[in-house]
Amino acid sequence: MTKKNSSKVTTSNTQTQKIARRDLIKGLAAVPVLGAFSYAWLRKNNIDETFRKQMREVVNLTSQPVELAPAVKDGKPIRLGIIGFGIRGKQLLRAAGFPEPEWIDEQKKAHTENRQNTNYQNYMEQEQLNIEVNGVCDIFSVYSRAAVVAGSNQYREGTKGKMGKEPKQYKTYLELLDAPDIDAVIIATPDHWHAPMAIEAAKRGKHVYCEKPVSWTVPETYELVKVVKEKGVVFQLGHQGRQTESYTKAREAIEKNVLGKVNLIEVCTNRNDPNGAWVYDIHPEANAATIDWSQFIGQAPFHEFSLERFFRWRCWWDYSTGLNGDLLTHEYDALNQIMNLGIPGSVASSGGIYFFKDGRTVPDVLQVVMEFPKHDLSFLYSATLASGRSRGKVIMGHDASMEISDRLVIHAEPESTQYRKKIEEGLIDTNTPLYAFTPGKKGADGFATATEQYFASRGLLYTYRNGKRVDTTHLHIKEWLNCIRAGIQPSCNIDQAFEEGISAHMSTKAFLENRRVFWDAEKQVIV
Amino acid sequence: MSVQSNVKNYFNLQTFFLVSLRLLLGWYFLYEGLVKIANPDWSAFGYLMDSQGPLAGFFHSLAGNANTMATIDFLNKWGLALIGLGLILGLFTGMALIFGMMLLILYYCSHPPLASISYIMPQEGSYLWVNKTLIEIFAMAVLLVFPTSQIFGMDRLISKWFKN
Numbered sequence: 001m002t003k004k005n006s007s008k009v010t011t012s013n014t015q016t017q018k019i020a021r022r023d024l025i026k027g028l029a030a031v032p033v034l035g036a037f038s039y040a041w042l043r044k045n046n047i048d049e050t051f052r053k054q055m056r057e058v059v060n061l062t063s064q065p066v067e068l069a070p071a072v073k074d075g076k077p078i079r080l081g082i083i084g085f086g087i088r089g090k091q092l093l094r095a096a097g098f099p100e101p102e103w104i105d106e107q108k109k110a111h112t113e114n115r116q117n118t119n120y121q122n123y124m125e126q127e128q129l130n131i132e133v134n135g136v137c138d139i140f141s142v143y144s145r146a147a148v149v150a151g152s153n154q155y156r157e158g159t160k161g162k163m164g165k166e167p168k169q170y171k172t173y174l175e176l177l178d179a180p181d182i183d184a185v186i187i188a189t190p191d192h193w194h195a196p197m198a199i200e201a202a203k204r205g206k207h208v209y210c211e212k213p214v215s216w217t218v219p220e221t222y223e224l225v226k227v228v229k230e231k232g233v234v235f236q237l238g239h240q241g242r243q244t245e246s247y248t249k250a251r252e253a254i255e256k257n258v259l260g261k262v263n264l265i266e267v268c269t270n271r272n273d274p275n276g277a278w279v280y281d282i283h284p285e286a287n288a289a290t291i292d293w294s295q296f297i298g299q300a301p302f303h304e305f306s307l308e309r310f311f312r313w314r315c316w317w318d319y320s321t322g323l324n325g326d327l328l329t330h331e332y333d334a335l336n337q338i339m340n341l342g343i344p345g346s347v348a349s350s351g352g353i354y355f356f357k358d359g360r361t362v363p364d365v366l367q368v369v370m371e372f373p374k375h376d377l378s379f380l381y382s383a384t385l386a387s388g389r390s391r392g393k394v395i396m397g398h399d400a401s402m403e404i405s406d407r408l409v410i411h412a413e414p415e416s417t418q419y420r421k422k423i424e425e426g427l428i429d430t431n432t433p434l435y436a437f438t439p440g441k442k443g444a445d446g447f448a449t450a451t452e453q454y455f456a457s458r459g460l461l462y463t464y465r466n467g468k469r470v471d472t473t474h475l476h477i478k479e480w481l482n483c484i485r486a487g488i489q490p491s492c493n494i495d496q497a498f499e500e501g502i503s504a505h506m507s508t509k510a511f512l513e514n515r516r517v518f519w520d521a522e523k524q525v526i527v
Numbered sequence: 528m529s530v531q532s533n534v535k536n537y538f539n540l541q542t543f544f545l546v547s548l549r550l551l552l553g554w555y556f557l558y559e560g561l562v563k564i565a566n567p568d569w570s571a572f573g574y575l576m577d578s579q580g581p582l583a584g585f586f587h588s589l590a591g592n593a594n595t596m597a598t599i600d601f602l603n604k605w606g607l608a609l610i611g612l613g614l615i616l617g618l619f620t621g622m623a624l625i626f627g628m629m630l631l632i633l634y635y636c637s638h639p640p641l642a643s644i645s646y647i648m649p650q651e652g653s654y655l656w657v658n659k660t661l662i663e664i665f666a667m668a669v670l671l672v673f674p675t676s677q678i679f680g681m682d683r684l685i686s687k688w689f690k691n
Contacts, residue, residue: 020687027684033550033615037557045565118591 054427058419059410059435063252068478078481081135081182081206083173083197085147087280088211089138089188092238093150095473096186097129100150104158124156126474129481134181137170139292140310142285144169172295173197177204184234184484186477187211190319191326192300195220202227202235207484209477211238212333213325214501216299218526221501228494236480236490237497239333243475245439246408250338250395253402258410258435260399260418262339265379267331269323272388277356277364278314278326282307308359315360317512322362323351323383324507331381331393332370333492333500334404338395343502344370344379346518349511355386368507381507400434408437502526537678545675548666549614556627557611563604570600578637579644586637606630617680624671628664635660 082093090100107120133151138144151167170176173193177185177200184207187197195215198208202224214237215221228235241247253259271277286307293305300318303309313319314326335341351366364386370379382391392403399416403409412419412434422428476492483490502519506526510517518527537545563569571590578586589595606626613623638646640654652659676682 023683023687026679027617027681027687029679030546030550030615030617033554034612037554037615041558041561 051427055434058422058428059253059256059258061249061252061256061258061435061437063248068475068482075130075485078129078131078484079134079181079183080131081137081167081170081176081179081185082133082147082151083137083176083185083187084189084193084211085136085138085143085150086188088238089143089147089186090150091473092186092188092209092211092477093133093147094123095126095471096131096133096477097126097156098133098150098153099123099156100146101153101157101159101161101163104153104156104161108158122471126471127478129478131481132165133167135168135170135176135179137173137176139295140283140286141290142283171292174200177201177206182206184209184481188238190296190313191321192216192319193298195224196299198235199224199227202231202233205231205233207234207480209236209238209480210497212500213321213329213504214497215505216319216321216325218502218505221498221505225494225498234480234484234487234489235494235497236476236483237333237492237494237500238473238476239330239492239500240472240476241330241334242337242491243472243479244334244406246404246406246437247334247337249408249437250402250404253408253410253435254339254395257418258400259395259397259402260413260416261376262395262397263377264396265335265339265377266391266394266396267335267379267381268391268393269327269331269381269383269385270388270390271385274356277385278312279356279358280311282311286310312360315356315358315362317361320362321504321508322511323364323366323385324368324504324511327383328366328368328381328507329500329504332379332503333496334393335379335395336496336499337491338404339375341372341375341379341499343499343519343521344506345373345521346371346516347503347506347510348516349507350514351383351511355384363511366511368510370503370507406439408435409433410435537673537675541673542675542678545670545673546679549617549620549670549675549680552627552663552666552670553611553614553616555611556607556614560604560606560608560611563600564608569604570596571603572596574648575599575637577646577648579646580636580639580641582636603630617676617682618685620674620676620680620682621671624667628667628671631660631664631667635664 080096082089085093090103094100094103104120104123107117107123110117111120132154136144136147136151138147148166148169149163152163152165153161154164155162157163168179170179173189176182177197185197185201187194187201187208187210189197189211191213193216194210194213195217198210198214199220201208208228215224254262288305291305291310293310296310297303303318309316309319314322320326332341347368347370349366349368351363353360353363354365356364365384366381367383368381370381372379392405395402395404398413399418400410400412403411410433412423412428412430414423414430416423419428419434423430428434479490506517506519509526519525520527575586575590575596589599607630610623610627610630613619614627635658638648638658638660640656640658642655677686
């Protein structure tokens with residue numbers, strides 16, 4: 001019995017062991033698959049890395065946007081005045097940290113209706129700049145009052161929120177500039193008032209943030225430069241594009257000769273709605289009693305009171321600089337920032353009023369061709385206010401072309417000399433970007449996958465990443481304030497402003513006089 | 528009793544193709560996960576924002592919130608990789624299949640291939656109602672009702688362990 005039993009146990013034990021061995025083999029049968037996977041994974045990474053390394057040798061753009069120092073928290077606040085509280089004035093004061101309470105209400109409501117809309121959250125995360133608004137001036141009483149309310153909204157509250165101290169309301173800009181409790185002014189008036197106000201501000205030693213374009217006439221441009229330099233005030237022209245990350249990269253690409261010899265630049269404006277064509281709403285409370293018309297006219301030719309002219313002043317040469325001053329300047333300044341273009345040697349222009357036949361005098365379709373003999377290149381600006389077909393900002397070189405927006409994409413030229421060998425070796429495919437930069441991307445280099453590029457080009461990438469989108473206007477004002485504190489000049493300083501102003505004036509002159517105008521660099525005059 | 532515990536007696540060829548299908552799906556999931564883990568810039572943001580169809584609002588709202596976005600990104604990356612690993616090893620296979628199907632159902636609902644819709648996201652084929660994701664869901668369902676991890680897979684070892 002015992003023997004029998006023990007034999008049974010032995011058999012059962014052997015069976016268990018046998019099963020265990022088989023189980024182990026079958027249980028781990030798939031492990032070699034992981035081995036194959038690891039091999040494939042490493043091999044792919046190796047190929048990718050070799051490619052990236054080789055590409056980095058071709059294009060390696062390492063520059064980072066200048067990190068603006070935080071506003072001094074404990075230091076004395078900068079005391080601000082604002083002249084002009086129309087569409088842009090409201091945006092500027094808001095970007096400086098003083099929103100209209102109604103705007104806050106709207107953004108909150110927009111968020112409740114659509115949770116994707118994070119404007120309010122983004123805005124509240126915007127850095128406080130340690131400033132106070134002490135004076136406001138607008139010649140339309142409704143706007144003037146609105147400026148007082150916004151200027152007191154230091155807590156960034158809605159209409160029912162707590163307000164701070166109200167800034168003083170001035171009837172004229174000169175009274176505001178004379179106020180001893182104002183260190184710096186933001187000027188956001190119609191074009192024909194930019195330079196006169198900036199000049200008077202600088203004369204009084206007030207720092208100036210001036211909306212573009214810098215001036216309305218040529219002579220005042222020279223005078224402004226003189227006064228700003230004499231008085232040493234900190235001057236910033238309102239081209240917030242200076243803060244765009246991709247422009248920094250674009251500048252580096254030019255410096256590193258990635259494009260080879262640049263010979264043509266093409267920029268444009270494409271808008272297709274009345275608002276984009278400056279046909280703004282007329283405020284219901286606006287009339288001869290609520291608007292100080294004589295102050296509006298200023299140095300402009302006299303015209304009887306007109307609500308259209310007051311609200312839609314951009315449509316008349318009498319107050320405006322047309323597409324040249326309003327939108328060409330943004331494009332020009334971007335390229336001046338990227339390539340140090342300076343003032344063009346000559347400018348030709350043509351266009352007309354082809355769509356908005358509403359009594360305006362400025363063209364709604366415009367071409368401007370600037371020649372830069374010292375750079376051996378042409379700069380072509382082409383604009384329409386009645387077609388939204390998007391055209392990029394393109395810099396064309398012999399070796400590569402670069403398209404700039406928020407992103408930056410460089411394509412090698414099939415006939416490039418610089419890249420010929422790499423193209424022949426198959427390392428560079430001229431159909432796919434040689435380099436692509438997407439703001440907000442954490443990776444050190446700029447090679448994005450096709451999908452990423454696809455998303456980025458449609459604004460689906462990083463826009464809400466970390467829920468943050470920084471307003472370039474905010475950064476531009478912040479840079480100005482930092483420079484005031486540090487006693488240095490900002491990126492869009494008076495020299496840049498002069499080049500911007502003269503280039504725009506040459507364009508306008510070429511259009512109005514229907515001829516090619518030239519810049520006499522020696523005498524510093526337009527001929 | 529879970530479906531998984533019923534080891535079926537398959538013919539050799541049936542076992543071969545079922546296990547192969549499991550391995551292929553696992554490989555696919557694992558690579559999709561690891562690629563995302565390896566890329567510091569990867570985010571499901573663009574994909575969610577590209578969502579269309581009846582549930583688009585829900586997916587858009589997920590993308591609109593930075594905190595949920597971070598969670599979604601984390602779950603996607605590691606979820607895909609772990610599901611892949613589970614399928615290859617035959618480890619917790621039932622759970623891997625169920626979670627995998629749940630993920631795929633979400634993908635399908637966010638990008639339903641309806642006749643009236645076109646997506647920004649480039650697609651590698653032409654789809655009408657039925658797309659790759661839907662087929663994968665059903666392939667995983669097949670694996671769920673024809674389990675193989677008790678034949679070839681670490682689940683076999685686990686159940687033996689518990690029996691002993």
